[in-house]
Amino acid sequence: MNRFAALLDRLAHEASRNARLRLLTDYFSTTADPDRGYALAAFTGALSFKHAKPTLLRTLIAERTDPMLFALSYDYVGDLAETVALMWPAGGEVDLGASGHNRPPSPTLSDIVETLHHTKKADLPQQLAGWLDQLDEDGRWALLKLITGALRIGVSARLAKTAIAAIGHKAPDDVEHIWHGLKPPYLDLFAWLEGLADAPQSSNPAPFRPPMLSHALEVVEFETLAPTDFVAEWKWDGIRVQASAGRDEAGRYATRLYSRTGEDISAAFPDVLDAMQEAGFGETAVDGELLIVIDGRVQPFGVLQQRLNRKTVSAKLVVEFPAHVRVYDLLSENGEDLRALHFVERRARLEAFMTRIENPRFDLSRLVLFETWDELARARRDPASAGAGDDAQAVEGVMLKRRDSIYVPGRPKGPWFKWKRDPYAVDAVLMYAQRGHGKRSSFYSDFTFGVWRGSELVPVGKAYFGFTDVELVELDRFVRDNTVNRFGPVREVTHEIDKGLVLEIAFEGLNRSTRHKSGVAMRFPRIARIRRDKSPRDADQLEILEALIGAAR
Amino acid sequence: MAATDLLTLTPAGLYCPPGDFYVDPVRAVPRALITHGHSDHARAGHGSVLATRETLAIMAIRYGANFTRAQQIAAYGDTHDIGGVAIRFHPAGHVLGSAQISVEHKGCRIVVSGDYKRERDPTCAPFEPARCDVFITEATFALPVFRHPPAAREIERLLRSHRLFPERTHLVGAYGLGKAQRVMALLREAGYERPIYMHGAAEKLTEFFLCEGAPLGEVHKVAAADHGKLAGEIVICPPTALNDLWSRKFSDPVNAFASGWMRIRARARQSGVELPLVISDHADWDALCATILETQCAEVWVTHGQEEALVHWAQSRGLRARPLHLAGYGDEEAGDTIVEEAQ
Structure with missing residues (x-):
């Protein structure tokens, strides 16, 4: 011990x-x-x-x-x-x-x-x-x-698997591939990693398959890409899941739902598992987006959060927030591994599969049709009129997939791209700063910022990245030179109507929050620019953020 | 004589009316008795100072030779008479030269322990318990959650990290008087033979420790051009330097901090320390309690720190106990106090 x-x-x-x-x-x-x-x-x-x-x-x-x-x-x-x-x-x-x-x-x-x-x-x-x-x-x-189950030391399952893979000079996905058949204390796994035995056979009837991930699209890359080589889908604002089903040696049917990192989240989504049984999934694995759909409308991410990070779920929550999987890939069908097929071939098999199962909890991720990159750019800017309809608020961009892409684990460069919609932006005033960790521990690099509610600044979020190294030095110096109060490790900096630092904050979305005084919580906020050209009086009002939440409803 | 007539609390600090002197006064007074050289206890500008030879030397290094008009050496165990009050200095084990001061008059003996610890320290004389009627104890770590592990074990953790990350510089924040030199000596005891590097702020005091025979081995001051070259070395610096521009120039440093506060994980995390080392120059909870009993005192006055818990414990043992609200003493282990040598 x-x-x-x-x-x-x-x-x-x-x-x-x-x-x-x-x-x-x-x-x-x-x-x-x-x-x-x-x-x-x-x-x-x-x-x-x-x-x-x-x-x-x-x-x-x-x-x-x-x-x-x-x-x-x-x-x-x-x-x-x-x-x-x-x-x-x-x-x-x-x-x-x-x-x-x-x-x-x-x-x-x-x-x-x-x-x-x-x-x-x-x-x-x-x-x-x-x-x-x-x-x-x-x-x-x-x-x-x-x-008491509260380790909270910043080690994910993935990091631990990466660490043991390194012992045997294997890739983390090699471990991932056999993981779900293994049980503590993993003697067979360590024996394999140390070269003393063959790889353990996965005995998981419904295994997880390491997912294929995409790169963010750089706009300059368009010049080198041909639109005809790609198909596009909406990028939905949910969480990536894999629904997997199969039979064990005794012939018992098993269904499982996995998160993107391979965590078994079945216990929290009995509604999805039941639907797999009813639908006659067969020994099949699909890749898709987990969403909450109420009255035929995809709900914002904040609603989905009610169902996330739970070990189990109450019947009430299942009824109130029904889970739904929007399927975009077929990895295996009735025991046949399809990952070596081209995307368009898998897609044809997927469309046939979805027609066959016809279950309200599963639907097919629709393609976004386009002929030129300009046309796709317009669709991305305005998903509502490009086919996403009422669900446009839950679209966070488009996915581009090469027609001939095979399904490879990891993040290969070239076959798949994500092209997220432009972030929201707001001008806010720096209010508090805290020193960062690790390499940045000597810098003030965690920044709390606020916007105006009437004549008062209210904090609306915290950002600790987005800035360049040069901007970090500038922010750090501002904090050291303008501290008005210290609370333990936190410094309060000058933030008056005509004295203070304005930051342009980019963010992906907004949720209602009961924890923050302002009543809103930003998703993925980061500092886009330091606005030395603006005075705090020019910063935005809270109403602007509230209007954004309203629009998302 | 009532204890409260022998030592009373004044704005300048603890005052002895029959002897007309102060102990560790926080402002300039005509006559001061000083327990140890930490700057909040030992200030400059007094008329005369009675302290151990080492403490007087440390004050001279910090404040210059003219830090007081007159000075007198108190050797451990010798008795001095000041206005009929018998004064005696006993080793406190806190830092080099540190002393408890026993003050006795008309059958009442009070021991002002200053700061003290019971764990062995290769750089100073060990604490000697002194029987008394009233014991004045510090309470920096006076909660039962503070139990310092053996310092050697913490040094072993440092060396283990040094072996695991041989390409990184290990920066150890340690207060410049006492702690820094103790860490150096402990590293030597653990068999660490490479030169030890130190921030310029602790240079003069470290030289003094070496002259006094402290087993510190080869110690070098970090030169401005050296930062990048010290990959794989251990560098001792004032705690404040960990968060300073100074520390940014080392190659991928591991920030360690030697302090009793490192026992509390949240506190270690808050200070951005990656390798907390629980090494303290103050008594931990068990040592405070054991020491109070060893003095066989009937009454305890508890000062600077977590007074409430220790007063409660002493009372539950049938002792008279009360907090003594001495103002002006900092906590050198906290690391957020300004290290004046650095200026």
Whole structure:
């Protein structure tokens, strides 16, 4: 447990992706089985401990510490698991300078995971207390974070898989390809990566296929591309999903829904899975966009968010926000892998498939017809009159796919492009700044900005990119020279009617927000330009943003 | 004699009426007794200063030879008489030259502990508990969540990171008086043999530590042209320099910070530190509690820090306890205080 704890501790402070990757690779290549496998399971969300709840931690610590000292400490630290880990009375450590000799060996990660697997709820408090007695502060912290399911250390499943792939000099997608048949502690996976065994056979009847991704289109590229080589579709503002179905060795039919990163999100979308059963999906996998459709209209992304990032879903939410998949590719049909076919061939098979299943939860992503790039540009500017109709508000651009493109995992350059609609823009006033992380930790690089509501500036968002390195230096200097207040790491800068810095903020959309004072939340805001030519009085009014939300409804 | 008549709180700091002197005054006074050389405790401009030889030397380095009109050396264990008050200095284990000051008059003994720690420090004399009636303790880390791990373990974490990222410069923020030199000495104890680099701000004090025999090994000042060449080296700098223009010139630096505050993850994250090292020159919770009991005092006065928790704990042990609201003392471990050597 100590090595895992040390890894978590280090990851929790490391902002750079490359450094995190190095830390992970170092851990996985120098830690023995089965510990490293359970660590991998922790990072990929394959572990869950349903009985370990915050109330259990409170009870355990209350039995061991003075309530007032606990209250003062919790108030100071601000995190329950961390407070308990730090305060836990440790036997043998209290003597000044003396080291505890007779402490039992601390449990390994495997001991913990395997024991918890069959520990009854009633026995959990005693079991947990025993471990907490044996571990040091970092070990206790890691244990409590692990079992309460709140690691929050910035390691995605994808990053962990990338790290283990590096051990065997494999591509992350090679791991992805077999992943869903594997179970913790992944002995077969590590044996394969270390060259000691063949690749594990995926036994997942409804596997995830690593998706093909697109590049953003640079306008200059048009000159080199022929319109006749491409077809176009609307780019919908939902999330990319893969619906996969198949049969296991025993002949049982299985259906699954995956996110773009291969996370199994089936449990949160029973409505989609039921529809796959009803529709007679067969042993088929499709690639599409998950949307919420109410009364035949695609809802904005903010509505879809009600269904996202949930482990399970209530019947009420399923009825209120019905999920829908707009299908744009067919990856396999009745066990036949179609990914080596050209796009137009897959498309023909997809159209036939969609006609056959005819289910209201699934529909076909329609093509946008065009002959010249100018014509496509007009469609992109005005999707409503180019066929998107009432759903135009949920269109965030167009996708371009080469007619002869085969379906390859990853992001190959050339076959697919996304051409997003132009971002919205607003002029806002810089209000607060905070220092960045990692390489930018010495710069003020997280900026909170506001617009006018009457005579008052209200914050509407926070941006930490979009600017060039030169602009960052300029912004940093402005913050240092114009600080009027400090709140811990945050600096408030001058923002008066005629004194302050105006920033042009580009963003992709707006949601209503109950968290922000202004009532709106921007999606993907970034600093497009520093507007030295403008004074704060020229910045925009909140009404402009409110009107934009209204239009999106 | 009542303790509150022996030492009273005044705007200039703790004052002893029968001896007519102050302890660690925050403004210039005719006669000052100084516990240690940190700038909030040791200020310039007093009429006379009684302190350990090392503390007097440190004050002279920081403020110049004329930092006081008259000075007198107090050796650990010697007794001085000031107006009938018996004064004695005991090692506090905080930094080189640091002392607790015992003040005794008419059967009442108060120990002003200044700042102290109980963990071994290769750069200074270890803390010696002194029996007293009233113990005045600091409370910088007086919450049960603060239990400092052994410093050697934290140094091992630094060295492990150094092995894992051999192409990056490891910048270690450490306060310039005491902490910086302690980190250097601990690195040597752990077997680190490469030259250690340091920010110019700590140069004179580090030279002083070397003259006093501190086992720091080969130490170089970072020259302006060197920044890019120090890939793979360990560089010690004032905490404020981590967020300074100065630190931007190193090659892909790993920012480490040696401070007791690094125990709290949110606090470490807030300061943008990638490698927090829990190394403190202050007593942790367990050491504070154990020390109070060791002095066998009947009463505790708790100052600068988390007074509430320690007062509550002492009272629950049947001791008289109260917070003593001394103003003007900073916290050198916080890293946001201005490091005057850097100017």
